[in-house]
Amino acid sequence: MREMISMIVVLTVFTAVSGGLLAAVKSKTELRIENQVLKFQKAPAIKDLFPEATNDPLAERFTIKSGDIELQIFPGKLADGSKTVAFETRGTGFGGAVGLMIGINLDSDEIVGARVTTHSETPGIGARAKDDPSFVSQFAGMSLDTNFAVKGDGGDIDAMSGATVTSKAVCVAAAQAKKLYQSLKPEILKQIK
Amino acid sequence: MAQSIAKEFTKGLWAEIPPFRLVLGLCPTLAVTKSVENGIGMGIATTFVLVFSNLLISLLRNVIPSKVRIACYIVIIATFVTIVELLMQAYTYELFLKLGIFIPLIVVNCIVLGRAEAFAGKNTPILSVADGLGMGIGFTLALASLGTVREILGNGTLTIWGGTPIFEMGANFMPFKFMIEAPGAFIGLGLMLCMMNLIGKK
Numbered sequence: 001m002r003e004m005i006s007m008i009v010v011l012t013v014f015t016a017v018s019g020g021l022l023a024a025v026k027s028k029t030e031l032r033i034e035n036q037v038l039k040f041q042k043a044p045a046i047k048d049l050f051p052e053a054t055n056d057p058l059a060e061r062f063t064i065k066s067g068d069i070e071l072q073i074f075p076g077k078l079a080d081g082s083k084t085v086a087f088e089t090r091g092t093g094f095g096g097a098v099g100l101m102i103g104i105n106l107d108s109d110e111i112v113g114a115r116v117t118t119h120s121e122t123p124g125i126g127a128r129a130k131d132d133p134s135f136v137s138q139f140a141g142m143s144l145d146t147n148f149a150v151k152g153d154g155g156d157i158d159a160m161s162g163a164t165v166t167s168k169a170v171c172v173a174a175a176q177a178k179k180l181y182q183s184l185k186p187e188i189l190k191q192i193k
Numbered sequence: 194m195a196q197s198i199a200k201e202f203t204k205g206l207w208a209e210i211p212p213f214r215l216v217l218g219l220c221p222t223l224a225v226t227k228s229v230e231n232g233i234g235m236g237i238a239t240t241f242v243l244v245f246s247n248l249l250i251s252l253l254r255n256v257i258p259s260k261v262r263i264a265c266y267i268v269i270i271a272t273f274v275t276i277v278e279l280l281m282q283a284y285t286y287e288l289f290l291k292l293g294i295f296i297p298l299i300v301v302n303c304i305v306l307g308r309a310e311a312f313a314g315k316n317t318p319i320l321s322v323a324d325g326l327g328m329g330i331g332f333t334l335a336l337a338s339l340g341t342v343r344e345i346l347g348n349g350t351l352t353i354w355g356g357t358p359i360f361e362m363g364a365n366f367m368p369f370k371f372m373i374e375a376p377g378a379f380i381g382l383g384l385m386l387c388m389m390n391l392i393g394k395k
Contacts, residue, residue: 003258003260006258007258007260007261010256010257010258010261010265011261011264011265011268014265014268014269015268018268018269018271018272021272021276022272022275022276022279025275025276025279025280026279029279029280029282029283032283032284033279033282033283033286036282036283036286037286039286040286040287040290095294120293120294
């Protein structure tokens with residue numbers, strides 16, 4: 001009996017201390033990690049989406065709150081004067097969350113482009129969604145009325161061969177982006193002016 | 194005392210160098226050694242975990258009930274691995290992207306648990322730290338040397354931190370592309386083991 005209690009006590013204390021320690025490290029590094037993700041994942045994606053932006057979408061980013069969702073918006077002004085926004089949504093792929101940065105033209109409600117950001121897909125298979133932009137580039141120029149699902153599911157998106165799960169994750173993220181955009185557009189316009 | 198510390202430290206560098214002599218921890222050895230940089234990064238992360246988990250396990254060895262010792266070891270190791278993962282994300286994000294899933298997988302690296310079970314659970318903290326440091330540096334050296342062989346043969350370059358190669362094969366050199374693919378890892382490791390056995394033969 002004494003042995004059993006000591007086992008329970010020791011394990012409980014260990015896991016509690018470990019949990020506390022990790023929470024402390026996490027809260028200390030959180031801001032830095034967010035900046036690193038911004039610098040190495042989001043910034044290159046945004047640069048790809050708005051290569052000719054006349055403003056700095058990263059510096060002008062703002063956050064919109066709707067219910068319990070917080071969305072970081074990157075506004076981009078194109079050379080022809082049209083206003084665009086980019087934001088990130090997620091779908092669940094083969095190895096966890098797949099982030100999709102999607103750019104939408106506020107005037108025409110058309111998709112300017114899309115890029116995969118953070119992911120943990122299999123190198124050489126699902127990771128092609130990020131490494132080889134030929135899959136996500138089909139989103140460019142699509143209207144928001146498009147059915148964002150792979151053709152096998154009756155949608156309009158060509159899946160990457162051999163990487164259906166990742167393709168579906170990207171489609172889920174795109175559909176999510178469409179939903180968010182449609183519900184948040186008035187809010188976004190208010191912020192951008 | 195000083196002598197035995199030195200002995201525990203140096204055994205990990207040659208006589209019991211983890212991947213080549215103990216043939217432990219092969220998953221990261223095979224998977225991340227596409228380049229020297231990856232090998233060294235992985236080695237340093239593992240060394241950090243080894244040293245701190247050995248220290249803590251050794252300090253707590255009289256408190257840990259023997260029936261749940263493996264569970265306690267895993268909790269301690271997993272804590273340090275998660276700390277390494279967070280620190281790498283915060284400070285060396287590019288390396289973190291390259292090593293990816295293999296950082297959290299240090300938890301199941303048998304060197305770490307092996308040293309905890311075979312050494313730190315029975316020895317004093319100072320000796321355990323020496324053992325962890327020696328094993329970690331040995332592991333780093335092994336990964337770096339395998340990474341060097343694979344990168345030179347497979348890519349014709351040698352790159353350490355910062356993009357520009359510090360060494361390049363001549364223009365006439367045709368890289369053996371397969372050396373930086375998965376099969377090259379097995380062939381490279383096999384050749385290294387062969388060399389180690391040849392040198393160590395009495």
